Amino acid sequence: MSETADVIVVGAGGLGAATAYYLTARHSLNVMLLDRHGIGSQTSPRAAGMVSCLRKGELMITLIKDACSRIENFTAETGQPLDWVHSGSLKIARRPQDVAVLETDLARGRHMALDVEQVSPTEACDLNPFLKPDGIVGALRIGDDRYFDPAQIAVGFAAAAAERGARLRPDTAVSCVAVAGGRVTGVITADGAITAPVVVDAAGAWTRQVAEESGLRVPLVPTRQQLIVTEPIEGAAATLPMVRIMDAAVYVRPCRGGFLWGVYEEEPRFFDMTALPVNFDIADMPLDMAVLQAAAVAVADQLPVLSTAAIDEFRGGIPTMTADGHHILGPSPDITGFYFASGCNVAGLSIAPTLGALLADWIVDGKPALDLSTMAVTRFAGTEWTEQQLRREAAWQYRHFYGAV
Numbered sequence: 001m002s003e004t005a006d007v008i009v010v011g012a013g014g015l016g017a018a019t020a021y022y023l024t025a026r027h028s029l030n031v032m033l034l035d036r037h038g039i040g041s042q043t044s045p046r047a048a049g050m051v052s053c054l055r056k057g058e059l060m061i062t063l064i065k066d067a068c069s070r071i072e073n074f075t076a077e078t079g080q081p082l083d084w085v086h087s088g089s090l091k092i093a094r095r096p097q098d099v100a101v102l103e104t105d106l107a108r109g110r111h112m113a114l115d116v117e118q119v120s121p122t123e124a125c126d127l128n129p130f131l132k133p134d135g136i137v138g139a140l141r142i143g144d145d146r147y148f149d150p151a152q153i154a155v156g157f158a159a160a161a162a163e164r165g166a167r168l169r170p171d172t173a174v175s176c177v178a179v180a181g182g183r184v185t186g187v188i189t190a191d192g193a194i195t196a197p198v199v200v201d202a203a204g205a206w207t208r209q210v211a212e213e214s215g216l217r218v219p220l221v222p223t224r225q226q227l228i229v230t231e232p233i234e235g236a237a238a239t240l241p242m243v244r245i246m247d248a249a250v251y252v253r254p255c256r257g258g259f260l261w262g263v264y265e266e267e268p269r270f271f272d273m274t275a276l277p278v279n280f281d282i283a284d285m286p287l288d289m290a291v292l293q294a295a296a297v298a299v300a301d302q303l304p305v306l307s308t309a310a311i312d313e314f315r316g317g318i319p320t321m322t323a324d325g326h327h328i329l330g331p332s333p334d335i336t337g338f339y340f341a342s343g344c345n346v347a348g349l350s351i352a353p354t355l356g357a358l359l360a361d362w363i364v365d366g367k368p369a370l371d372l373s374t375m376a377v378t379r380f381a382g383t384e385w386t387e388q389q390l391r392r393e394a395a396w397q398y399r400h401f402y403g404a405v
């Protein structure tokens, strides 16, 4: 006899584990959380763990503010550890056109009651002495920003879900979502079928693969993102504000007594997950140090430390980009009971607590608590992206994450 559940969540990364947690903690549902690899072992633990509050739209700012309070209360709520530091951040412009973007950012941030202020290049460098003023023409201080240990969120949510009755199944790949009469009936795994009326596709880089097995095309592109963690550096205090250089799309934050830094490169590396071996693990992803070396040169005047610091760790993962930079969250209009939690656009870990809570309520209530139509998969209806168009749009969104024009 096959096993049953109220909801099966496919993928125990940040998004899937948060959804599973809120389904059990808030709604006492019978939840199974399946992962083809270990729980929380793929892209999520390889992230930078930066929480960026000054997003491009008001909805995202509302959501990320909610995520900040869930991150602050994570341990109290779930009983699981989460190390986080409220460091604030500096957004840096090196070109006049990016100063204009900062001015719009400032107005939006104030309107949304964020702690934002324009600071001079000298003031910015005083706040983080590893930043040098050469070539800086504008700077914004964002007091709400913070960072956390990316390895703790997904495993923490999953463990907390398990304590509340969710069944965790690592090393269990879903080969397809079973559908009959236009409704989800469960999933098929190598160990057999599991019956459920609702399945959440939170399979990260493999989201498309899971959906396509059920005949659903979801327009997102698995995209490499890499970072370096340096050896400890004298003076690199954990509370120094993070730095983002807009046009170079380089980010830095304190980490383990040194710095963690990465870049959204001009020509990102995309992956077709179906072309990779069946047992492909994100740890097997090819890394390319030349991308980081070029980025360090590009910001050498502002962040010389990136060119000189010894490297302790070089890692990367495969987040998913969409053509418009928004997540893909909510139900499929074509198959009843099929939900998505994906399209993270390299910023999905920090917002996972909020999206998981919203999706759990959406599944139970039949509608979202706020207007999330910008994240609905239906927004792409009638847009038949070729793979090439999709990659072109996704590449633009990727490189312009900080709003540089």
Ligand SMILES: Cc1cc2nc3c(=O)[nH]c(=O)nc-3n(C[C@H](O)[C@H](O)[C@H](O)COP(=O)(O)OP(=O)(O)OC[C@H]3O[C@@H](n4cnc5c(N)ncnc54)[C@H](O)[C@@H]3O)c2cc1C
Residues within 6 Å of the ligand: 010, 011, 012, 013, 014, 015, 016, 034, 035, 036, 037, 038, 039, 040, 041, 042, 043, 044, 045, 046, 047, 048, 049, 050, 051, 172, 173, 174, 175, 202, 203, 204, 205, 206, 207, 210, 224, 225, 226, 227, 262, 315, 316, 317, 318, 319, 341, 342, 344, 345, 346, 347, 348, 349, 350, 351
């Ligand atoms: C270098 C880097 C820096 C980043 N920096 C930040 C940052 O500062 N802030 C931020 O918010 N985000 C950041 N991100 C993005 C963040 O990592 C992602 O948005 C987030 O981790 C996505 O979570 P996920 O649950 O979608 O994916 P994943 O963590 O990859 O989880 C998906 C899971 O699905 C499982 N799965 C796949 N297919 C199947 C199947 N068929 N059956 C069962 N299980 C399956 C996988 O094994 C995997 O565990 C960064 C990412 C990288 C790589």
